[in-house]
Amino acid sequence: MRTKIIWIGLALILVLGLFGIFEFNKKVKSINDMKVDFEISASELLSKFENDENLANSIYLDKVILVSGIVSKSEEKDNKKTVYLSTENELSNVIFQLEDMNQKMPEIGAVVNIKGICTGYLMDVVLVRAMIK
Amino acid sequence: MRHKNLINLMLILTILFGSTWLGAQKYFSKTGEIVFFSKSPIENIEAKSNSANTVLDSDSGKIQWAVLIKSFEFEKALMQEHFNENYMESSKIPKANFSGNIENIENIIFNTAGEYTANISGTLEIHGVSHEIKTTAIFKVSEKGIHANSSFNVLVADYDIKIPSVVRNNIAEEIQISINVEYEEFK
Numbered sequence: 231m232r233t234k235i236i237w238i239g240l241a242l243i244l245v246l247g248l249f250g251i252f253e254f255n256k257k258v259k260s261i262n263d264m265k266v267d268f269e270i271s272a273s274e275l276l277s278k279f280e281n282d283e284n285l286a287n288s289i290y291l292d293k294v295i296l297v298s299g300i301v302s303k304s305e306e307k308d309n310k311k312t313v314y315l316s317t318e319n320e321l322s323n324v325i326f327q328l329e330d331m332n333q334k335m336p337e338i339g340a341v342v343n344i345k346g347i348c349t350g351y352l353m354d355v356v357l358v359r360a361m362i363k
Numbered sequence: 364m365r366h367k368n369l370i371n372l373m374l375i376l377t378i379l380f381g382s383t384w385l386g387a388q389k390y391f392s393k394t395g396e397i398v399f400f401s402k403s404p405i406e407n408i409e410a411k412s413n414s415a416n417t418v419l420d421s422d423s424g425k426i427q428w429a430v431l432i433k434s435f436e437f438e439k440a441l442m443q444e445h446f447n448e449n450y451m452e453s454s455k456i457p458k459a460n461f462s463g464n465i466e467n468i469e470n471i472i473f474n475t476a477g478e479y480t481a482n483i484s485g486t487l488e489i490h491g492v493s494h495e496i497k498t499t500a501i502f503k504v505s506e507k508g509i510h511a512n513s514s515f516n517v518l519v520a521d522y523d524i525k526i527p528s529v530v531r532n533n534i535a536e537e538i539q540i541s542i543n544v545e546y547e548e549f550k
Contacts, residue, residue, distance in 0.1 A: 258440045291433060291454060292447075305394070307545060310413045312394050325393060327413050327434075349414070349433035350457045354393060356414045358434055 261329050261345055261359045264294045272299030272315035272324040279351040280319070290348040295357065297324055298343050304335045311335060313344060313362070314354075322353055326360035333362060388421040388473060390509055390546035397430055397542055401535040408442055408534065410435040417544055419511075424468030426483065428461040428542075450524050451490055460488045463496075471502055478503050483513070489522040500542070509546040514539060 268290065270278075275297055279286040299315030302323060306312075311328040313336060326346050336342050346357030395415035401408040415430035432453035437443040447453040463485015465471065471479040479502045487496045500513035516537045519526065526534050 254439070254441055256440045258437060258443060287454070287457060291457070307394075308396065308543065310394065310396075312413070325414060327394075350431040352393075352414075352416045352429050352431060352458070356431055356434055358414065358436060 258359075261294070261347065261361045264345075264347075266296045266345060267293040269296045269298075272297050273317040275324055276317040276319060276322055276355050279355050280322075283351055287350060291350060293348055294345060295348050296343055296345045296363065297326075297357070298341070299324060301336045301338050301340045301342055303338065306335060313342075313360070315342070315344070322355075324355045324357065327356075327358045329359040329361055336362060389549040390419045390421065390473075391549050392417050392544045392546055395428065395430075395542065395544040397428075397435075397540065399435070400539045400541070402539075403533055403535050405533045408437070410437045410443070410446065412436070415542075415544075417546075418549075419546060421468070421471070421473040424465035426461075426463055426465060426485070430459050432457055432459060445530075450526065456491045459490075461496075462486050465500075473502075473504060473509060476505050481511075487517070489517070490524050492522045494521050508548075510544070511546065512541070512543045514541040516540070 275290070275295065278290070297315060299317070301313060302316035303314040304312070309331065311331060311333065313326045313328065314323040315326070317323060326344050343363040344357070344360050345363055346360030349356045349358055393416050394413055395417045396411065396413050397415050398409060398411045412430050412434040414434045415428055417426070417428045419426045432451050433447060435443075435446065437446065463483050466482040466484055468481075471481055481500045481502055482497070483500055484495065484497045486493050494517075496515065496517070498513055498515040500511050503510045516539050518537055519534070520536065
């Protein structure tokens, strides 16, 4: 009986240890495997942050958003791909850092839907690990 | 918070537009790269943001940076979660800022190709705590544009970032911050 308890205890420690190692080393999920939380246009998303940044942060931070809009700029440099969607404010855009460096860059003026994780607002709303749908 | 953000925006806009009519040169980037690196005997941790904003006035030497804490990307999900939720409290304090000056701006000729060392001093605000820092940056001017990079260390404790004792040995007391940017001319 005592030996049985020891074996069960050891097995439990092993399972918990393996689970811990798995959790510790788990990679960040790809955007491809994430469900969209919100769908919104670039202009509307920017205006939410311009009107009340705290409220917009509480709604959109860390959320997966599918944003629609017109490409105003796309650039590839230093091993990063960045796409800008224009808004009604000439000075501000919704900016996406693409997750996959193999993704084809859109043409300026193209109407696109881009999925990304919202990280907040500086002069623009910034989304990372993004993917053009 | 909104008031503070408005002041930040006004400062950036003042640097960008403030003296355009005087012919001053302004440079900016919305895709500045900031990497932080923690080296400890147990593990090395690195995270990168590619979406920092920076503005440089080549006449006055004023320089500003702002970065969203949640824009830092990690390799491991748990590290990213702990960084945002436990250490940086990035939902409550979403940005880090630097505002400073190039002290030897007269030695950097932004319209002549070459490599220049800039002495920079200013205020670095992380986790809502501000400290004066001094560092150097290398500005490389070429026909491709202006590229700048810098690297300096900060003490985690200086910025009131509390690391739980159970993971204290996993995270260095001093973090290396590296900055890389291609400035665009503001026209």
